[in-house]
Amino acid sequence: MAYIQKGTKAFRNANLALFAGAFSTYANLYMTQPILPALSKQFGVSPTVASLSLSLTTLTLAIAMLLTGSLSEAWGRKPIMTFSMIAVGILSLAIGFAPNFESLLVLRVIQGVVFAGLPAIAMAYLAEEMEPSSLGAAMGLYISGNSIGGLSGRVIMGSMTDVFNWHIAMVSIGVVSILLAIAFYFLLPKSQHFIPQKLAFKPLFKSMMAHLKDRALLMLFALGFLLMGAFVTLYNYVGFQLIEPPYSLSQTVVGFIFLLYLVGTFSSTFMGKLADSHGRFSIILIAFSLMIAGALLTLNGWLIIKILGIALFTFGFFGGHSIASGWVGARATHDKAQASSLYLFFYYVGSSIGGTVGGLFFTGFGWSGVISMIMVFLLIGILITIFLNRYTTN
Numbered sequence: 001m002a003y004i005q006k007g008t009k010a011f012r013n014a015n016l017a018l019f020a021g022a023f024s025t026y027a028n029l030y031m032t033q034p035i036l037p038a039l040s041k042q043f044g045v046s047p048t049v050a051s052l053s054l055s056l057t058t059l060t061l062a063i064a065m066l067l068t069g070s071l072s073e074a075w076g077r078k079p080i081m082t083f084s085m086i087a088v089g090i091l092s093l094a095i096g097f098a099p100n101f102e103s104l105l106v107l108r109v110i111q112g113v114v115f116a117g118l119p120a121i122a123m124a125y126l127a128e129e130m131e132p133s134s135l136g137a138a139m140g141l142y143i144s145g146n147s148i149g150g151l152s153g154r155v156i157m158g159s160m161t162d163v164f165n166w167h168i169a170m171v172s173i174g175v176v177s178i179l180l181a182i183a184f185y186f187l188l189p190k191s192q193h194f195i196p197q198k199l200a201f202k203p204l205f206k207s208m209m210a211h212l213k214d215r216a217l218l219m220l221f222a223l224g225f226l227l228m229g230a231f232v233t234l235y236n237y238v239g240f241q242l243i244e245p246p247y248s249l250s251q252t253v254v255g256f257i258f259l260l261y262l263v264g265t266f267s268s269t270f271m272g273k274l275a276d277s278h279g280r281f282s283i284i285l286i287a288f289s290l291m292i293a294g295a296l297l298t299l300n301g302w303l304i305i306k307i308l309g310i311a312l313f314t315f316g317f318f319g320g321h322s323i324a325s326g327w328v329g330a331r332a333t334h335d336k337a338q339a340s341s342l343y344l345f346f347y348y349v350g351s352s353i354g355g356t357v358g359g360l361f362f363t364g365f366g367w368s369g370v371i372s373m374i375m376v377f378l379l380i381g382i383l384i385t386i387f388l389n390r391y392t393t394n
Helices: 009-029 033-043 052-075 077-095 101-115 119-129 132-163 166-187 201-213 215-242 251-278 280-297 303-331 336-388
Strands: none
Touching (some): 009 052, 009 077, 009 101, 009 119, 009 132, 009 166, 033 052, 033 101, 033 215, 033 251, 052 077, 052 101, 052 119, 052 215, 052 336, 077 166, 119 132, 119 303, 119 336, 132 251, 132 303, 201 215, 201 336, 215 251, 215 280, 251 280, 251 303, 280 336
16 A cells, blocks of 8 residues: 655645644643733732643643553544544633633643544654655644644634633634544545554553663653753743733733744744755754754843744754654654654653743743753753764664
């Protein structure tokens, strides 16, 4: 059976479907991030506690992905991804009617579980169905859906919260998500290279341990942790800084800061292609270097320099994530969905830990404390990448 190649109808449909899936997933996943200051004020909680509306969701997502990746090895890729998208939209509608912070957290935790049905499985689908020379471009397009979805969810939440309230904003995202789930079902080609396995947890556990014993995969998992921990920390707390003097920006304007995600849409595809032609090692080092430079620029007091720094940081992040996630699929020799699940487990644990601990640094040391923590994450990432190059080829 032929693999999906660039330039074909199947390639276009698969990428449109997975782009829609990524858009929906990440629009919903990060929809509380731009309104953390509003949630903190409305419910009378600290920035760190408000960040739990994102951190708890990503933590349950990380844990659930360890199971959903394995389930998809037995039940198939498309059915689980479709169910996940529909359930996510319905839960967002419910969150829109949450009467208090506690009920919002409970619904977000449940949503974190159902989010798990798409990310790792989508990566495994691409690794299985795409012709190898097309994988980098396809993975980049999928990651670009992450960035545009994350961007749209944040901008919608920020602007609609100012015009109406966050309840109406969440309901709107829920409706759009259900429509995207329907489009996903009709567009995504059926798996041609998926071989179902009998659902047996003991062999799957052994397979998981085999992935964790692979030093190269383990280092790639660590890169996911560090990349996402740094990225979420910056975006979680930059809003708190920008709504205060000397900037005093509105919630809508802070929401539009997330338009910088558009550079991620370009960088994920661009740097994915560079990695295909020039090798993953050198390009991912460039991605880390760009993130470091961007983080340091945000220490500048001038707003325009700060925004340029965020843009550079975002460019580097999406490029680095695109390369690392594609590297996992190429490195894993068996149970690719499970390998992708492990990568994303560490990725979202990094989001949860980094996003929450970053609040302690922000409260204790201000923005310079946040950047100091981010710098530690990124420098460790560079060291791991250097060691990684010894265990795998580009």
